Every structure is written in C-alpha cells, then in structure tokens.
Amino acid sequence: MKNRTIKVDYLARVEGEGRLFIKIIDNKITETKFNIIEPPRFFESFLRGRRFTEAPDITARICGICPVAYQMSSTHAMEQACGVRVDGALRDLRRLLYCGEWIESHSLHIFMLHAPDFLGYEDAIQMAGDYPDLVKNALKLKKIGNDIMILLGGREIHPINVKVGGFYKVPLKKELDEFIEPLKWALAFSLEAVKLVSTFSFPDFERDFEFVSLRHPEEYPLCEGNIYSNKGINIENSQFLNHFEELHVEHSTSLHARIIKRDDYLVGPLARYANNFDKLPAIAQKAAKEAGLSEVCNNPFKSIIVRAVENVFACSEALRIINSYKRPEKPSVEVSAREETGHGCTEAPRGTLYHRYKIDADGIIKDARIIPPTSQNQKAIEKDLLQYVEKNLHLPDDKLTWNCEQAIRNYDPCISCSCHFLKLKIDRG
Amino acid sequence: MATTKNKPKLAVWKFASCDGCQLSLLDCEDELLAVAGAVQIANFPEASRNIIKGPYDISLVEGSITTPHDAERIHKVRRASKFLISIGACATAGGIQALRNFANIQEYISIVYPNPAYIETLGKSTPIADHVFVDFELRGCPINKYQLLEVVNAYLNGRKPNIPSHSVCLECKRKGNVCVMVSQGTVCLGPVTQAGCGAICPSYHRGCYGCFGPKETPNTSSLAEWFALHDSSKEDIVRIFRGFNAFAEPFRKESEAYEK
Numbered sequence: 077m078k079n080r081t082i083k084v085d086y087l088a089r090v091e092g093e094g095r096l097f098i099k100i101i102d103n104k105i106t107e108t109k110f111n112i113i114e115p116p117r118f119f120e121s122f123l124r125g126r127r128f129t130e131a132p133d134i135t136a137r138i139c140g141i142c143p144v145a146y147q148m149s150s151t152h153a154m155e156q157a158c159g160v161r162v163d164g165a166l167r168d169l170r171r172l173l174y175c176g177e178w179i180e181s182h183s184l185h186i187f188m189l190h191a192p193d194f195l196g197y198e199d200a201i202q203m204a205g206d207y208p209d210l211v212k213n214a215l216k217l218k219k220i221g222n223d224i225m226i227l228l229g230g231r232e233i234h235p236i237n238v239k240v241g242g243f244y245k246v247p248l249k250k251e252l253d254e255f256i257e258p259l260k261w262a263l264a265f266s267l268e269a270v271k272l273v274s275t276f277s278f279p280d281f282e283r284d285f286e287f288v289s290l291r292h293p294e295e296y297p298l299c300e301g302n303i304y305s306n307k308g309i310n311i312e313n314s315q316f317l318n319h320f321e322e323l324h325v326e327h328s329t330s331l332h333a334r335i336i337k338r339d340d341y342l343v344g345p346l347a348r349y350a351n352n353f354d355k356l357p358a359i360a361q362k363a364a365k366e367a368g369l370s371e372v373c374n375n376p377f378k379s380i381i382v383r384a385v386e387n388v389f390a391c392s393e394a395l396r397i398i399n400s401y402k403r404p405e406k407p408s409v410e411v412s413a414r415e416e417t418g419h420g421c422t423e424a425p426r427g428t429l430y431h432r433y434k435i436d437a438d439g440i441i442k443d444a445r446i447i448p449p450t451s452q453n454q455k456a457i458e459k460d461l462l463q464y465v466e467k468n469l470h471l472p473d474d475k476l477t478w479n480c481e482q483a484i485r486n487y488d489p490c491i492s493c494s495c496h497f498l499k500l501k502i503d504r505g
Numbered sequence: 506m507a508t509t510k511n512k513p514k515l516a517v518w519k520f521a522s523c524d525g526c527q528l529s530l531l532d533c534e535d536e537l538l539a540v541a542g543a544v545q546i547a548n549f550p551e552a553s554r555n556i557i558k559g560p561y562d563i564s565l566v567e568g569s570i571t572t573p574h575d576a577e578r579i580h581k582v583r584r585a586s587k588f589l590i591s592i593g594a595c596a597t598a599g600g601i602q603a604l605r606n607f608a609n610i611q612e613y614i615s616i617v618y619p620n621p622a623y624i625e626t627l628g629k630s631t632p633i634a635d636h637v638f639v640d641f642e643l644r645g646c647p648i649n650k651y652q653l654l655e656v657v658n659a660y661l662n663g664r665k666p667n668i669p670s671h672s673v674c675l676e677c678k679r680k681g682n683v684c685v686m687v688s689q690g691t692v693c694l695g696p697v698t699q700a701g702c703g704a705i706c707p708s709y710h711r712g713c714y715g716c717f718g719p720k721e722t723p724n725t726s727s728l729a730e731w732f733a734l735h736d737s738s739k740e741d742i743v744r745i746f747r748g749f750n751a752f753a754e755p756f757r758k759e760s761e762a763y764e765k
C-alpha cells in the first residue's frame with residue numbers, strides 16, 4: 077500500500093491563515109481539506125448592541141483588503157432596513173469608491189500573488205528581478221486604485237468617509253478630474269495586462285460550475301442587483317438565506333456555504349463574468365474575446381484573465397463616473413432608524429458578500445449575519461482540488477503541491493474574512 | 506547595495522487580525538522595491554512562499570492573542586527575533602475582537618457557530634505585550650504606512666523612531682481644520698487619541714473614533730463629561746470608548762465608569 081500526503085501548513089500569498097491537506101492511499105484520494113485556521117473574532121456577536129450607524133466602520137475591520145465591500149454591504153443593508161434609497165451622484169460615488177477597491181485588490185492579486193505561480197517565482201519581488209517594468213507598472217496601477225480610495229474614503233485601508241446614507245464629505249469636481257489622466261494610463265495598461273496574462277500556460281481543467289453573482293438590468297454589478305445563478309436562481313437579496321445555507325465543519329473556523337438541497341457554487345470574477353458578460357463595456361468584451369475567452373469561462377486557473385478583464389471594466393467605469401460627475405448638494409441623505417430587518421449584497425473583489433441586520437426603533441443592532449465570499453467558495457475550492465489531484469497523481473509531490481496552492485489562489489481567498497477559512501497538506505501516508 | 510547574505514532579515518507574523526496592517530507594507534507602492542533592496546524579506550507569507558529560517562533582525566507582529574495555540578506561538582516568534590515590533594490596534598491593544606473581554610465568550614461562540622465544540626478560543630483578546638517583551642508598539646487601525654517605514658528605518662539604523670505621542674488635536678490644528686466639537690457639537694475622540702492618522706476624520710467633517718488609541722496622559726473623564734453635556738447617553742459613551750482600542754487601559758476604564 078502506497079500512501080502520500082500533500083500538505084501546506086501555512087499557505088502563502090493569500091490573505092490570512094489557511095492550510096491544505098490531501099491524503100492519497102493507493103492512488104486514491106481519501107481526504108481533501110482546505111482549512112481555515114484563522115482565529116475567530118466574533119463580529120456577528122459584538123455587533124449586537126451597537127448603533128446601526130457604526131456597522132460600516134466596524135465591519136470594515138473584518139478585512140484589510142476589501143474594507144469597502146464590507147462598508148457597501150452594511151450601508152445598503154441598513155438603508156434597506158430604514159427604507160432609504162441613495163441615488164444619483166452619491167450612488168455613482170459609491171461605485172467609484174468600489175472601482176478603486178477592485179483596481180487595488182485585483183492588481184495585488186493578479187501581479188503580486190497569482191502571476192508568480194504561472195511564471196515560476198516564489199514572489200513578486202523575485203519576479204521583479206526579471207520583469208522590472210511589469211512589476212513597476214503593476215504597482216503603479218495598484219496605487220491608482222488606492223488613490224481613488226484615499227480621495228473618496230480618507231484612506232485606502234478602513235476608509236472613514238462612508239456612512240449609512242452616503243458620505244461625510246463629497247469631492248469637488250476638480251479633485252476627481254485629476255484622476256482622468258492616470259485612469260487613461262490605467263485603462264491602457266489593464267488592456268495590455270489582459271493580453272499578457274492570456275499568454276500564461278493554463279492547466280487543462282474545467283468544471284461545470286454553478287456561478288452565483290449579482291445581476292443588474294443596466295450595469296455590471298457592484299452594489300445592487302438580484303442574486304442570480306446560471307442554473308436558475310434569480311432572487312432579491314432578501315431571499316438569500318432561503319436559498320443558501322452555511323454548515324459548520326470540524327476542520328474549519330469558517331462556515332461552508334452551499335445551495336440548499338443542492339451543492340457547492342462559485343462566487344467571484346468567473347461568476348460575475350459568466351452571468352454579466354452582456355453588461356461589460358464594449359472595450360472589456362473585446363479585450364476578453366481577443367484574449368481567447370468565450371462568454372463563459374469554466375477553467376478556474378483562467379480567473380486571472382477574467383480579473384484582468386474586470387480591471388478594464390473598473391478603469392473604464394471610473395472614467396465614466398468622473399466624466400459625468402456633478403457634485404451633489406448634500407454628502408448624504410437623512411436616515412432614521414425603524415424596527416426592521418435589512419439585507420445588503422454587494423460584489424467584493426472576490427465575490428458576493430451578504431449582510432443582514434435586525435435593528436430596533438432606536439437604531440440598535442439586535443442581530444447580524446455576515447456571509448463572506450471565501451466561505452461560499454470553500455466547497456468549490458475543495459472540489460477543484462479533489463478533481464485536479466485525481467487527474468494529476470503522476471506529478472511529484474513538490475509540483476503537485478505548487479499546483480494545488482495555485483488552484484486555491486485561483487479564488488483569491490480572503491481568509492481573515494471568511495473566518496467564521498485553509499492549511500495544503502497532501503498526505504500520501 | 507548590500508548582498509543578500511548580510512542584509513538584515515525582516516519577518517512579518519500574523520495573529521488575530523484583518524491583515525490590513527501587514528497590507529500597509531504592500532501598499533507602499535513607491536517604496537516597496539527599495540525596502541526589498543534594503544532588507545531580506547525572510548518571512549512574509551502574505552507576499553511570498555519563500556520562507557527563510559530565523560533568527561530575524563526585525564519582526565513585525567500583527568494581530569492579537571486569542572487562542573491557546575497563538576499564546577504559545579508568540580513566544581517562538583519572540584525567541585527568533587532581535588527586535589519585535591507590534592503593529593496595529595489588534596497587536597497593541599487587543600483590537601475590535603477585544604470586545605469579547607467585556608462579554609461572555611460562550612455566548613459569543615454560540616451566536617456565530619452552530620457547533621461551539623469545534624471552536625478553540627480564549628476568553629480574552631490581548632495585546633502582544635501582555636505575553637512577551639515588545640521593543641516598540643506602532644499604533645493604528647490601520648497603522649500609517651509612513652510611520653511603519655519610519656520605525657523599520659529607525660531600527661535598521663540603531664536610532665529611536667520618531668513617532669509622536671501627542672493628540673490628534675495637534676495634527677488637526679496644523680491642518681487648519683475647524684474643530685468639529687466646538688463648531689458642530691460632534692462627538693470626537695481627538696483630544697484623547699494619539700496622532701498618526703493625519704486627523705483624517707475631522708478633515709472629512711466627522712469626529713475621530715480613536716483608531717490610534719489613547720495618547721499619553723489622556724483626560725478621558727473630562728472628555729466624557731463633555732459628551733454627556735452634549736446629549737450623549739451613558740450607553741453612547743460606553744460605545745464611543747469601546748471601539749478598536751476598547752481594551753487599552755484609559756479607554757477601558759472610561760467605558761467601565763459609564764457602564765455602572
């Protein structure tokens with residue numbers, strides 16, 4: 077009997093603490109675990125008793141890489157609970173802030189975390205030795221995303237300018253106009269980046285995914301839309317918990333999500349792209365087609381191309397918003413608390429992020445539920461690993477381990493978030 | 506440029522946290538390649554799978570201690586480090602997750618997890634300095650990346666970091682902001698909070714909520730009285746001091762005084 081163990085005790089180039097463990101006995105995989113070992117922080121517990129207006133600042137702290145996602149899902153949930161809609165220029169500014177986060181987060185993941193897998197480096201700094209211009213341009217792109225967040229949010233990590241009802245302060249037209257030239261460069265570099273990453277070599281691997289994302293009648297989704305899947309779900313965000321459930325498994329401090337009475341599903345760039353190709357601007361559709369993508373991409377290793385396409389979208393959307401900006405008279409709309417439950421679902425860079433809050437008439441939070449993208453993707457990740465390893469048992473341990481790590485990074489997992497998430501351990505005995 | 510062999514080794518460690526403070530290092534887009542030229546990035550899993558064995562010249566520690574395993578691991582980090590610098594509100598004060606320190610942990614676990622038995626956690630979230638000797642504490646939620654570069658630079662060059670411990674008010678005045686407390690009656694923790702962020706909140710027309718923790722000798726009780734005079738309820742005052750640095754002693758004591 078021949079046993080093998082593939083394991084990674086502390087997965088690198090992902091956000092947070094995760095672990096991978098795969099056990100193979102006689103060329104049969106007996107165990108695949110993608111563990112989240114991030115210590116629990118109990119956000120949903122200590123949100124109880126806080127004011128509804130505090131949720132954007134508090135939940136931002138769930139994740140240093142996608143704080144805007146937490147601020148957007150929580151503000152939209154609170155506004156739904158209070159019966160308020162934020163529209164016009166304020167809604168556009170929220171989309172612009174989110175574009176900033178997408179550009180920053182996608183650039184970090186494409187170039188600093190994921191590209192080294194394809195090009196055979198331990199990290200981007202090593203990669204910079206051979207590709208100095210690529211890394212410098214990647215950092216420049218990332219910085220433009222961060223600069224948008226600094227202007228609209230006050231700072232790039234845990235912005236302070238987001239509130240229930242809008243913003244504390246809105247920018248002047250001329251402050252936004254300063255981004256036009258940098259964003260034109262960013263758009264041009266993003267188009268180049270799509271071409272470049274499409275030349276990487278990709279494992280021949282596809283799965284029949286159920287893709288879940290927001291879908292909006294008029295736009296590529298960021299903050300609003302129905303929850304939609306390519307296999308028949310099309311519901312309002314308030315119905316989320318009637319269709320999705322979370323399971324608590326022993327090897328993880330993250331809860332695993334699945335579609336009730338069905339199976340695993342995938343959220344994130346691949347899902348948004350498959351469900352919303354028709355809503356991408358023409359320039360992004362063209363870039364995707366020229367890179368060899370069809371309107372649906374079932375190879376998770378190619379998520380890096382889709383992320384690059386989404387950067388094209390984010391840069392062009394940011395330019396559109398800035399060019400049409402008229403400064404609103406007030407930075408926010410008035411929001412008064414009432415006893416109600418509100419749901420917020422927005423597209424974090426790594427996928428759909430659901431929040432639900434129950435508040436009382438005084439605006440005190442009675443109950444909070446937060447379902448981050450990575451916990452929704454955890455089952456899909458484990459399935460990818462299982463099927464990938466099954467097909468590649470002939471590979472030596474070091475190569476198999478490298479590719480399994482890469483398969484996890486396909487999802488840009490955000491482990492600090494999902495804890496309520498990973499160690500690779502391949503056990504061949 | 507120093508060769509890899511004699512470059513100082515920098516390590517980054519994560520405990521319970523959001524990753525934001527170590528991300529600050531990757532957010533130094535203009536300086537990152539220069540930093541990587543000056544030090545050997547020897548242990549930084551978020552950025553590299555290349556892990557070089559210790560000992561390390563500088564360890565940056567992010568996050569708070571919340572599990573029995575981490576309470577052990579921090580001692581290993583200390584033993585492997587010449588200088589240990591804790592970065593961010595989690596590492597210096599226990600972070601937002603220290604709100605559990607005022608509550609019943611079993612209840613907290615059961616709210617989030619259907620099978621509490623699977624969860625191993627400590628009743629309190631505590632700062633790194635409660636467990637091991639810390640050479641320097643860099644405050645903030647998140648830290649200011651320029652302050653981070655200053656601290657790393659100082660330790661590489663054998664000098665004291667130039668990090669002020671005065672209040673946010675000084676930064677705010679220097680920026681020429683109109684005081685949000687005086688002019689609008691807005692609740693603001695600026696007078697008792699350490700500078701470092703650049704007084705961002707008042708610059709965006711809102712009150713400071715204390716990301717950088719208590720300044721040296723903060724008069725929290727006088728400020729709390731002002732809040733009470735300006736229509737903050739006792740519960741509101743408890744919540745104001747119970748933020749991202751809730752377990753830092755001056756803020757903790759003030760919130761407890763209004764809980765009674």
